[in-house]
Structures are given as structure tokens and as C-alpha cells.
Amino acid sequence: MRKLKLQIQQTVNGFVGGPKGEMDWMNWEMGSDSIKYVMDLHEEVDCIVMGRKLAEGFIPYWANEVNNPRSPQLDFARKMNDTPKVVFSKTLDKSQWENAQLAKGDLVEAINELKNRPGGDIIVYGGATFVSNLIHEGLIDEFHLVINPTAIGNGLTIFKQTTRLKLVKAVQLSTGKVVLHYEPLQ
Numbered sequence: 001m002r003k004l005k006l007q008i009q010q011t012v013n014g015f016v017g018g019p020k021g022e023m024d025w026m027n028w029e030m031g032s033d034s035i036k037y038v039m040d041l042h043e044e045v046d047c048i049v050m051g052r053k054l055a056e057g058f059i060p061y062w063a064n065e066v067n068n069p070r071s072p073q074l075d076f077a078r079k080m081n082d083t084p085k086v087v088f089s090k091t092l093d094k095s096q097w098e099n100a101q102l103a104k105g106d107l108v109e110a111i112n113e114l115k116n117r118p119g120g121d122i123i124v125y126g127g128a129t130f131v132s133n134l135i136h137e138g139l140i141d142e143f144h145l146v147i148n149p150t151a152i153g154n155g156l157t158i159f160k161q162t163t164r165l166k167l168v169k170a171v172q173l174s175t176g177k178v179v180l181h182y183e184p185l186q
Contacts, residue, residue, distance in 0.1 A: 051130030
């Protein structure tokens with residue numbers, strides 16, 4: 001069965017966005033070690049899942065980045081564009097992006113169907129609500145929490161209930177971020 005891997009940016013106090021989803025707290029710098037970590041994480045990935053809200057900025061960003069020949073993220077941008085995507089939406093009737101299909105049905109059924117298909121692993125990018133629903137349903141197999149060296153007073157979290165995790169690896173990045181790789185305790 002394919003694994004569902006989460007990669008998400010967080011503050012040191014566990015927020016993935018400000019109270020209104022603000023991302024002004026995030027360190028956007030990508031050092032070569034950050035790029036290597038993400039490229040290695042994507043090595044076995046052949047499908048990206050995300051919610052509609054994130055897709056509206058995420059997919060166009062990487063489509064534009066691939067057209068910037070001086071981008072230090074060019075190889076990763078190509079990987080992001082070339083990887084098929086599944087966008088979960090309750091409001092869209094058809095996909096407005098290349099290489100992306102819509103999923104409109106039951107989240108658990110759709111994710112389990114994707115996990116049972118042949119192929120590589122699946123990575124999820126998403127906002128607080130989408131990701132917290134995946135966590136609540138026990139669908140995430142690996143957590144790659146990118147901890148930014150910033151704390152904010154309050155905001156959006158992905159952990160809405162007690163979630164017990166086992167640390168697999170911690171990686172300090174040159175940007176001051178730390179990646180905490182966890183797996184859920186059974």
C-alpha cells in the first residue's frame with residue numbers, strides 16, 4: 001500500500017497559519033539542504049493531494065516558477081508540475097489546472113482508494129482544515145513538520161485532538177528551520 005506523507009510548515013508553537021491564514025511568519029528562504037530534503041522526500045512520490053484553497057495558489061506558483069530559468073528551485077518546480085495532483089473540493093465542478101483532477105466524494109474513501117492503487121507514495125499539501133481532517137481520520141502515514149524559528153500568539157492548527165507520534169528523524173536546516181519526521185503510533 002502506498003504511504004500518505006504530510007509535509008507542512010509550522011511555527012515553533014504549532015500553528016500552520018495566523019488566525020486568518022496569514023503566512024507572514026514563515027521563513028521563505030530555501031537553502032540547498034532544504035531543497036535536498038524536499039527532493040529526497042519526493043523521490044518515491046508520484047501523486048500530490050491538496051485542498052482547493054491551497055491549490056489555488058500552490059499550482060499556479062509552481063507553474064510560474066518552472067518558467068524562471070534562474071530559480072534555485074527549478075528542478076523541484078519541474079517535479080511539482082510533472083507530478084499528477086488530486087484536488088479535493090466541494091465547490092468546483094471541474095479542474096482548472098493542468099495535470100490535476102478533482103475529488104468531490106468522501107475524503108476517507110477517496111484517500112484509501114488512492115493509497116490502494118499501484119504506484120509510488122502520495123504527498124499531501126494543504127491548509128489547516130484539510131490536513132486536520134486527514135489526521136482525524138488516521139490517514140497520514142508520515143509527518144514531515146517543517147518548524148520555522150518563529151512563534152505567533154495564535155492561529156490555525158492541524159492537531160485538533162490528541163495525536164501520538166513516534167520520532168523517526170530530526171534534521172536541522174541551514175535556514176534555521178528544523179524538520180521533524182514522525183510516524184503515528186499504532
